[in-house]
Amino acid sequence: MPSHRYRDAFSRVRVPLAEPGAEARRWPDARLTRAPLWVPVDLRDGNQALAEPMDPTRKRRFFELMVGMGYTEIEVGYPSASQTDYDFVRLIAEGGVAPEHVTIVVFTPARRDLIERTVASIAGIENEVVIHMYTATAPVWRETVLQRDREELRELILAGGRDLLELAGYLPNVRFQFSPEVFNLTEPDYALEICDAMTELWDARPERPVILNLPATVEIATPNVYADQIEYMHRRLARRDGVILSVHPHNDRGTGVACAELAVLAGAQRVEGCIFGNGERTGNVDLATLALNLHAQGVDPMIDFSDIDGIRSVVEDCNRLELHPRHPYVGDLVHTAFSGTHQDAIRKGLAEHRERAAADGVPEGEAAWRVPYLPIDPADLGRDYAAVIRVNSQSGKGGIAHLLETGYGIELPRRFQIELAGRVQRYADASGGEMTSAELWSVLEREYLWDPGARSPIASASVDASGARSEVTLRIAGAEHRSVHAGTGPIEALTAALASHGAAIEVIGLHQTSVGAGAGAAALSLLEFRGADGRTRWSAGHDGSVLAASTAAVVRAAGTAVVRAAGAGAGVDTGAGVDTGAGVRVGAGAD
Ligand SMILES: CC(=O)SCCNC(=O)CCNC(=O)[C@H](O)C(C)(C)COP(=O)(O)OP(=O)(O)OC[C@H]1O[C@@H](n2cnc3c(N)ncnc32)[C@H](O)[C@@H]1OP(=O)(O)O
Numbered sequence: 001m002p003s004h005r006y007r008d009a010f011s012r013v014r015v016p017l018a019e020p021g022a023e024a025r026r027w028p029d030a031r032l033t034r035a036p037l038w039v040p041v042d043l044r045d046g047n048q049a050l051a052e053p054m055d056p057t058r059k060r061r062f063f064e065l066m067v068g069m070g071y072t073e074i075e076v077g078y079p080s081a082s083q084t085d086y087d088f089v090r091l092i093a094e095g096g097v098a099p100e101h102v103t104i105v106v107f108t109p110a111r112r113d114l115i116e117r118t119v120a121s122i123a124g125i126e127n128e129v130v131i132h133m134y135t136a137t138a139p140v141w142r143e144t145v146l147q148r149d150r151e152e153l154r155e156l157i158l159a160g161g162r163d164l165l166e167l168a169g170y171l172p173n174v175r176f177q178f179s180p181e182v183f184n185l186t187e188p189d190y191a192l193e194i195c196d197a198m199t200e201l202w203d204a205r206p207e208r209p210v211i212l213n214l215p216a217t218v219e220i221a222t223p224n225v226y227a228d229q230i231e232y233m234h235r236r237l238a239r240r241d242g243v244i245l246s247v248h249p250h251n252d253r254g255t256g257v258a259c260a261e262l263a264v265l266a267g268a269q270r271v272e273g274c275i276f277g278n279g280e281r282t283g284n285v286d287l288a289t290l291a292l293n294l295h296a297q298g299v300d301p302m303i304d305f306s307d308i309d310g311i312r313s314v315v316e317d318c319n320r321l322e323l324h325p326r327h328p329y330v331g332d333l334v335h336t337a338f339s340g341t342h343q344d345a346i347r348k349g350l351a352e353h354r355e356r357a358a359a360d361g362v363p364e365g366e367a368a369w370r371v372p373y374l375p376i377d378p379a380d381l382g383r384d385y386a387a388v389i390r391v392n393s394q395s396g397k398g399g400i401a402h403l404l405e406t407g408y409g410i411e412l413p414r415r416f417q418i419e420l421a422g423r424v425q426r427y428a429d430a431s432g433g434e435m436t437s438a439e440l441w442s443v444l445e446r447e448y449l450w451d452p453g454a455r456s457p458i459a460s461a462s463v464d465a466s467g468a469r470s471e472v473t474l475r476i477a478g479a480e481h482r483s484v485h486a487g488t489g490p491i492e493a494l495t496a497a498l499a500s501h502g503a504a505i506e507v508i509g510l511h512q513t514s515v516g517a518g519a520g521a522a523a524l525s526l527l528e529f530r531g532a533d534g535r536t537r538w539s540a541g542h543d544g545s546v547l548a549a550s551t552a553a554v555v556r557a558a559g560t561a562v563v564r565a566a567g568a569g570a571g572v573d574t575g576a577g578v579d580t581g582a583g584v585r586v587g588a589g590a591d
């Protein structure tokens with residue numbers, strides 16, 4: 001890799017703040033305490049990066065989305081670039097599209113013909129308008145693209161500034177913005193000289209401030225360098241109180257968000273970017289991530305992301321670009337844990353959250369958030385908890401229990417969770433894929449709710465309990481056996497009856513839970529038992545009544561014990577001389 005080829009570009013990025021003996025930086029100790037002014041540039045910078053730029057319908061839909069989210073300053077296009085962009089600005093001028101509190105930004109290079117067209121596009125707009133003029137100032141652009149030296153370029157820019165003053169300076173609703181494009185690769189003293197010249201020319205004052213927008217047009221250095229560059233400008237700019245200092249990071253190094261955040265610490269008041277980070281090459285800085293990073297630190301971003309999936313769908317439709325499943329905050333997988341220990345922690349954290357909210361008497365959506373592995377509550381973004389935990393072979397008992405609980409309302413005892421997780425693991429390993437709650441339920445059915453008659457000689461049992469007396473009817477190998485038991489509960493009576501037919505089990509624990517809710521709910525009994533071989537196993541029963549479910553669980557347990565014992569050479573008193581040792585299959589689940 002010929003990395004040395006890039007040293008030259010990087011070595012030009014020298015900021016006096018970073019040099020020995022320079023005054024100490026202030027940004028490292030600063031904190032983000034409020035939202036900057038946000039300016040989405042999706043309809044201009046984002047749009048110019050699309051293979052298929054937005055048509056008027058898509059532009060309008062996107063614009064309305066941004067207004068609905070609470071953006072109050074929106075760059076709507078580059079009116080001299082295309083008829084579509086021009087027409088969209090004219091549509092705004094005709095009224096009814098932009099609420100009066102929204103500032104409209106239009107973009108132009110410093111070329112008189114293009115400035116004229118830009119000014120023509122805004123005629124009649126009653127909203128506040130910002131005309132945003134740009135020219136690249138970095139050495140490579142000066143030398144290679146514009147072929148002007150520092151002085152000549154300064155003159156070109158000031159000429160553009162004068163054109164703007166002449167053509168639009170008299171309009172009371174118009175303010176000006178200047179961007180030294182590729183600011184981050186421009187010599188700091190030159191950027192400062194040009195910016196000060198522009199604010200002087202445009203008479204920047206607090207009552208009619210000029211926006212100076214300092215782009216990292218192509219991101220090339222670490223974010224601390226950009227922060228130094230911004231602080232350098234922030235501390236030296238003339239007419240500082242008449243300047244709104246703005247930044248416009250791109251994301252070539254994948255650090256656009258960090259650049260914007262450090263730039264705000266360094267004195268920037270305004271941030272331009274695109275919602276979800278569309279834009280040239282790797283994109284403009286992602287305004288959604290920036291806003292939600294603030295939210296996650298307890299600072300109101302002043303933009304409404306409470307329906308993030310609705311926002312995403314409009315943005316994807318308008319840009320015709322899909323978002324990555326791991327895109328911060330919005331990707332399909334960003335609130336999902338597959339791994340066992342994360343699931344365990346999330347499940348405990350969600351339970352703690354519910355309990356604390358109830359104990360404090362506050363709605364769950366208001367209670368302080370401290371759920372492990374979930375930096376923010378998915379509900380803040382309009383998402384539910386369904387996707388928070390998903391199960392595959394990396395998952396553990398907590399995740400499986402969570403899915404059965406949320407999918408079926410089943411509460412599994414901890415020891416059964418451990419037992420079931422082992423079974424699920426085998427299925428997940430075999431399939432290699434994800435398991436839904438329905439698939440988990442079917443594992444539970446297959447492993448623990450099998451048909452007794454098909455697997456053991458003990459086909460069924462029923463218990464008729466009244467008062468302190470229980471009548472037990474067993475069907476073993478086709479024959480019916482009745483017995484009456486006094487002074488015991490139904491399950492004890494049943495186990496006693498089974499024991500008298502050579503199918504003794506020791507009940508270690510019986511756990512009952514419901515499956516489903518309301519009128520359709522059924523009972524699920526989970527039985528932990530020990531057979532003659534001394535091993536602990538589980539069986540289950542599922543029925544409309546709790547007693548029938550528990551009876552079925554005991555019958556399966558006894559059947560398992562009998563078949564195991566027969567396999568080990570012992571017989572069962574079937575009453576009909578049936579050889580239980582042969583031809584009886586106990587599924588893997590009964591082991
Ligand atoms: C970092 C950014 O996002 S900057 C914005 C980039 N966006 C776009 O370019 C999208 C819209 N652009 C367009 O539609 C066209 O490029 C237009 C209409 C603006 C100009 O088109 P053309 O007149 O055909 O010129 P073309 O794009 O080929 O070249 C640009 C010319 O403007 C000059 N130029 C470039 N930037 C500027 C500027 N900010 N101010 C003045 N002149 C400039 C270039 O040097 C070049 O001049 P040359 O023809 O004398 O060599």
Ligand SMILES: CC(C)C(=O)C(=O)O
Pocket residue numbers: 045134179180181182213215216217248250
């Ligand atoms: C000219 C500015 C605003 C820009 O779009 C960029 O530098 O990317």
